[in-house]
Amino acid sequence: MKHKYLKNVATLSYSEGKCVGCGRCAEVCPHGVFYSNGKKACVLDKDSCMECGACAMNCPAGAIEVSAGTGCAIAIIAGWLTGKEPTCDCSSGECC
């Protein structure tokens, strides 16, 4: 059964004009958000994007932008409290 999280929140943006068709985005995405036909990539399922940032990191053309980070409630709450960017390092120094 496919897991589904909140819809219409992902910050993923893709500009087809810049795409060089290397297919890296489709290769690295762990949720099948991208599809590439070898010439251009397209976004198949934006709502499955977990904003891990792998696609943007590996796009040689800079065609993808996403505000990447950790989807962890504790980290985000800790980030609010300390005023820092949320990280995987929990307060106790332990992590996933």
Place this chain on the structure above:
Amino acid sequence: MIETVSTKLSFQDVLGSMKARFGIGRMDYAVEPGLYAIGKPAGSSPVFVSANYKLTFDTLRKNLAGLDCWLLVLDTKSVNVWCAAGKGTFGTDELVRRIETSELSKYVSHNRLILPQLGATGVSAHEVKLRSGFDVDYGPVRASDIKEYIDMGCEATREMRTVQFSLWDRLVLVPVDLIDAVKHTLPVLGVLLLANQFAAKPFGKADVAVGAGAVFAGTVLTPALLPYIPGSAFSWKGWLLGLSCTAGILGLSGKFAKDDKLLAAGSLLLYPAISSYLAMNFTGASTYTSPSGVDKEIRKALPLIVSASAVGAGLVLGAHMIGKRKVK
């Protein structure tokens, strides 16, 4: 001299992984970074890149049985590939540095590296190529698919490229969260024992059962039943199960009786809120929640959780403390 590692896990390895799963010494379960050999690799043998978390290292070598290959272990501060990639320790800089310090090009005659796909969050393949001359191929998400990936000529199917979050994947994560929740709950029991000295109606087994039910609903039931619980927000899923558990246990213990309305109302506010919060924490362990989504969820859920808990705790305490103390 390159150390050759076995593809068989010893009893010590299995015991070590059990301990890590239960949170014992979980954060310093490491192997030395550097280059290792599996079987009898030659210059043309493939190079697999991995993290220096021992659970990761063990899973990988177990799945490389029968292959002759190289294993380049990055220093990820004993954190698994995906989390380390998110932090950037499994990253372009460390990979380029490790290629140099391990003198990899002295041992291999090609320039291809196979990285776990989940490392892509921290590694920029084109930058690695530019800085080290090595080409990055992203292998499958799961080490158990590596053999098939190699057999298919280093091609991965869509299924091999997709992260799962199966029942088993979710259940192995339960012990750490459960133990953590219990640790935080124990002081509450102490406070209740103290409160009982002054209580009109002392806290008893039923209260402990409802509390334990709330923790169980949030840390065990919600992860186990995750895709089957209606809705998409974790806090909502946890609240639903917490409410069912609380209502069920209250019903069984007869707390819906007439004179306990205050207690029942307080319990129904407080305990599902606890389950909800614990379930929301599971977003950190899940493999599909986006930071934007979790941010939105917290903004909606946290104020409700906090106010329901505060009012609920007030009512529960009031129900126990106020009234005529029964003289035995």
